Amino acid sequence: MIDRAAVMxxxxxxxxxxxxxxxxxxxxVGAVEVDGSRVxxxxxxxxxxxxxxxxxxMVADARNAVRxxxxxxxxxxxxxxxxxxxxxxxxxxxxxxxQDTFTDLADDELGEIRSLFNRKAFLVRQEKxxxxxxxxxxxxxxxxxxxLGDLPPSPETDVYLERRxxxxxxxxxxxxxxxxxxxxxxxxAKVSDHxxxxxxxxxxxxxxxxxxxxxLATRYGLPDPEEATL
Amino acid sequence: MYEKDGExxxxxxxxxxxxxxxxxxxxxxxxxxxxxxxxxxxxxxxxEEYVWDKAKxxxxxxxxxxHDLFEIGYVDVxxxxxxxxxDFYTNGFNTTEQDAVLKEKHPDKFIVNGSFDPRGExxxxxxxxxxxxxxxxxxxxxxxxxxxxxxxxxxxTDEWGVKYLEKCQELGVKNIHVHKGPTIWPLNKDAFDLAxxxxxxxxxxxxxxxxxxxGLPRLEDFCWIGVQEPNVYGGLAVxxxxxxxxxxxxxxxxxxxxxxxxxxxxxxxxxxxxxQPKWLVExxxxxxxxxxxxxELGELTPSIKKKILGLNLAKMYDLEVPDDLRVEDEDTxxxxxxxxxxxxxxxx
Numbered sequence: 001m002i003d004r005a006a007v008m009x010x011x012x013x014x015x016x017x018x019x020x021x022x023x024x025x026x027x028x029v030g031a032v033e034v035d036g037s038r039v040x041x042x043x044x045x046x047x048x049x050x051x052x053x054x055x056x057x058m059v060a061d062a063r064n065a066v067r068x069x070x071x072x073x074x075x076x077x078x079x080x081x082x083x084x085x086x087x088x089x090x091x092x093x094x095x096x097x098x099q100d101t102f103t104d105l106a107d108d109e110l111g112e113i114r115s116l117f118n119r120k121a122f123l124v125r126q127e128k129x130x131x132x133x134x135x136x137x138x139x140x141x142x143x144x145x146x147x148l149g150d151l152p153p154s155p156e157t158d159v160y161l162e163r164r165x166x167x168x169x170x171x172x173x174x175x176x177x178x179x180x181x182x183x184x185x186x187x188x189a190k191v192s193d194h195x196x197x198x199x200x201x202x203x204x205x206x207x208x209x210x211x212x213x214x215x216l217a218t219r220y221g222l223p224d225p226e227e228a229t230l
Numbered sequence: 231m232y233e234k235d236g237e238x239x240x241x242x243x244x245x246x247x248x249x250x251x252x253x254x255x256x257x258x259x260x261x262x263x264x265x266x267x268x269x270x271x272x273x274x275x276x277x278e279e280y281v282w283d284k285a286k287x288x289x290x291x292x293x294x295x296x297h298d299l300f301e302i303g304y305v306d307v308x309x310x311x312x313x314x315x316x317d318f319y320t321n322g323f324n325t326t327e328q329d330a331v332l333k334e335k336h337p338d339k340f341i342v343n344g345s346f347d348p349r350g351e352x353x354x355x356x357x358x359x360x361x362x363x364x365x366x367x368x369x370x371x372x373x374x375x376x377x378x379x380x381x382x383x384x385x386x387t388d389e390w391g392v393k394y395l396e397k398c399q400e401l402g403v404k405n406i407h408v409h410k411g412p413t414i415w416p417l418n419k420d421a422f423d424l425a426x427x428x429x430x431x432x433x434x435x436x437x438x439x440x441x442x443x444x445g446l447p448r449l450e451d452f453c454w455i456g457v458q459e460p461n462v463y464g465g466l467a468v469x470x471x472x473x474x475x476x477x478x479x480x481x482x483x484x485x486x487x488x489x490x491x492x493x494x495x496x497x498x499x500x501x502x503x504x505x506q507p508k509w510l511v512e513x514x515x516x517x518x519x520x521x522x523x524x525x526e527l528g529e530l531t532p533s534i535k536k537k538i539l540g541l542n543l544a545k546m547y548d549l550e551v552p553d554d555l556r557v558e559d560e561d562t563x564x565x566x567x568x569x570x571x572x573x574x575x576x577x578x
Contacts, residue, residue, distance in 0.1 A: 018447065047270065048263035051412040051421050083263055098418060105382055107416040116420065120450075197450070200486050204449035207472070207479060211447070214475065218274040 002034050002071055010065040011041065017114055018054055019209045020121035020163075023062065026209075027216050030080060037073035039066050044080045046215035052084040056101065057110055059092045081219075119181035120201050122163040126178070127198035129156045140195070144188040149173030231555065232304035232511050232539075237532045239515060240555040242543035243308040243507050245407075245442065245467040245499035246299065248332060249324035252289040260377070261318035272504045275471035280506050290503055292332065300339060303500075303507035306540065307549055309341045311371035311407055311442075317378060330365055341547055343369040343407065348390035349378050355390075355397060362401045368547060370403055371442075375411025375421060383414030383421070386430040395434055405546055406430075407465065409442040422448045424455055431459040438546060440497065443468035444487060453490035463546070464491060466538070467499035473513045481519055485527025493534045497543045511539065533557045 011032075012024040023029055023043065033040040041062055045055060059079050066075035078089045084102075091101025099106045130143055132154065138146075148171065151157045165171060169183045176185040178194070186194045213225040232239045251265035269287050282290075299305040310329035314322045322328070326344045333340040344367040346358040361367065375383045385391060386408070398406065414421040424445055431439045444464040445452025456462045464487055472480040487496050498514070500507040519530050536557050544551045 047267045047412075049267055049412050053417050053419075053421075083260060102417050104380065105415060106418040108418045110418050113418060113420055196489075197454075200450040200453055200490070203479075203482050203486055204447060207449065207483065208447035210472075210476060210479065214274040215270050218270045 002037060002039055002069065004032055004034055006069050007032050007034065007039055007041070007066055007072075010069045011062055014058060014061045014065050016054065016212075017057055017117045017121075018051075019205060019212060020117075020124065021209060023058055026212065027220075027222060028058065030220075037071055039069070039072055039075050041066060041075070041077045042080055043077065044216070044220065045082060046212040046219060048081060048083055050082065052082075052088065052102070053098070053106075053110055053113060055079060055082060055084065056088050056092065056098055057114065059088055060098075063092055118163070118166055120205070122160075122167055122181055123198045124202045124205055125156070125160045125163045127195055127202055129154075129160045130178070130195055130198075132156050140191050141188045143178045143191050144176070144186060146177040147173060148175050148177055151177060231306055232515060234512075234515050237515075237536070238555050239304070239511070239536050240540040240544060240551050241304045241306050241507070241511055242498065242540040242547075242549065243299065243303075243305045243500050243502065244440070244465050244497045244543050245311050246295075246308045246502040247313065247324045247504075248292070248295055248310065248329055249313070249503070250289050250321065250328070251287075251319065251323060255289075255319045255321055257318055257320045261315070261323075264315065264318055264323070268504055271468070275475055276505055277474055277509055280509060282503075287503065295332070295502070296336070298506050298508070299502060303502075304511045305507050307339060307341060307544075307547075308502075309343060309369070309543070309547070311343050312345045313371065313373055313409075314345060314347075315373075315376060317376070326361060326365060326367075333365075341368070343367060343371050343405070344403070345370050345372060346394050347376065347378060348384055348388055348394045349381060351390050355394060358394065359397060359401065362403055367401075367403050369405030369407060370398065371407040371409065373409045373411060374426075375409075375413050377413070381415060382417065383411070385414070385426040387426040391426075391430075392433070395430060395437065399434060399437060404436065405438045405440060407440045407442055410445070410448075420448075422451075424448060424451045427462065428455045428459060431455070431462050435461055437461065438463060440465050440546075442499070444483070444496075449483065449486065453486060456491040456495065462491075463495045463497060463542075465497050465499045467501035468504075470498070470500065470510045470514070471505045473510065473517060477513075477517065478520055478523075481517065481523060481530075482527070484517075484530065485519065485523060488528060488534070493537050494542055496538050497546075498539045514539065533559065 008024060011029055012022045014023045015021060016023060016026055028043050030044040031042040043059060059077055063075050063077040066072060079085050087101055098110050178186045217225055232241055256262050265288055269284055272287060273281050299308050312326045312329060313324045316322045326342060329342045333342045342365050344361050347354060408427055410422045412421050427439055427441060438461050440463040441452050442465045444466060446469055469483055500510050515535060517530060519527055
């Protein structure tokens with residue numbers, strides 16, 4: 001018998017690519033059923049019309065994550081209550097590519113959009129870490145001189161490094177901390193501009209996340225989510 | 231008109247609907263899904279006393295609309311933005327023709343906007359020209375994610391999209407309201423991507439492009455386009471109700487918009503009947519920038535609020551505003567001061 005907690009742990013590694021948060025924390029995992037070595041997972045989203053590309057990514061990622069749990073012989077991940085549920089469920093279940101699932105509606109795979117949102121997520125995580133550093137007394141212009149090895153141990157640092165690794169950026173301790181999503185170091189003169197733009201992305205993503213939580217709660221009669229702090 | 235603390239506000243609601251989403255008019259499960267989705271927005275973000283039951287929300291009356299907007303809602307002029315959705319609703323969700331019936335009865339209260347769908351190509355273009363002539367249209371609402379047969383959306387930069395915009399220019403339809411939705415071809419790209427608005431705004435400098443719900447969930451892309459294109463504006467539909475559930479967050483969004491676009495390019499909208507102007511206007515006038523945000527984002531002065539609540543749209547639609555409701559610095563113009571560049575590799 002597969003341990004439910006192991007399945008949930010695997011699902012907690014799956015993120016909503018737009019919101020950069022785990023699907024477990026967002027409440028997108030509606031049910032997990034374990035039957036011996038077979039696992040069924042039902043996902044749900046805030047609206048009937050949530051973007052099908054992100055929905056597909058989460059269903060496919062969830063299936064891969066559950067299949068990788070030791071002992072799982074079969075993983076059936078399905079999406080409920082979505083206009084494209086049928087296409088997504090059968091496409092992912094049969095291991096089809098996104099393009100084949102949405103013949104005539106897609107002209108490529110999802111790599112590009114995933115990478116775009118990974119870059120945004122990185123800049124937001126970096127900005128959050130900057131605010132932490134500033135709160136600890138660092139001056140804005142000093143941020144340009146901070147190296148990865150100087151970063152304080154903190155959950156913000158861990159997530160930042162994780163997102164940074166996903167972009168394939170230099171992980172060396174002497175590498176500059178404040179870089180653009182392409183890996184170029186941000187000069188001292190550009191620090192405040194860089195942070196200004198990153199904070200706008202953060203406002204956008206956090207607003208989006210708040211909206212999604214609220215709509216999911218209304219749609220499925222869940223307790224009201226708390227107001228996120230800014 | 232709304233009055234508080236000696237200040238008077240001329241109110242133009244930039245986005246209202248008179249829809250029919252009743253089960254009788256739903257053509258399929260998508261029509262049902264669409265109105266359910268709207269209802270969740272309504273129920274989740276409205277103050278409790280303003281939440282309707284689902285049946286009323288599916289189809290409300292003319293009396294409801296007149297009462298909520300003009301009798302109690304402080305609205306001086308409301309702009310009807312049609313949303314056809316004829317693939318989802320037998321008679322359409324909210325068409326220009328339906329809106330025009332009310333405009334006929336109350337000519338001073340409403341502005342009726344039209345719409346076009348470039349996938350109608352040459353024949354659609356003729357029909358659009360006739361629609362503009364019939365209703366003397368000054369604006370259109372475009373829903374680029376609308377389905378049509380097998381198609382799941384279109385872009386302003388499509389070959390026929392450009393032809394329709396040329397027609398708008400020719401006919402004096404100068405206000406192009408754009409709503410980005412969650413499905414658009416090709417599905418592997420970001421459906422909320424605003425790059426086509428950016429390109430169209432550059433190609434058609436004499437047209438105004440009003441991005442509905444200020445680009446959310448892509449506020450940053452919208453702000454960046456707004457910095458570069460003086461003819462891009464932000465409609466606050468969908469962003470407004472956060473003022474109730476998450477006031478600090480709402481203040482932050484307004485602060486971002488004021489920083490990037492300036493006070494002359496942001497416009498109030500309730501998106502009625504999803505939300506009601508009464509409480510939105512009251513709360514907006516009461517809103518103050520939280521103390522810890524003032525140094526970065528600035529104060530929200532009565533003058534800024536007057537522009538956002540009505541004067542900016544009045545200017546765009548050539549509406550007459552009584553002298554005592556104007557502000558002094560009306561023509562500060564778009565704020566196009568130097569802004570930080572988008573970090574390389576982030577923009578789409």
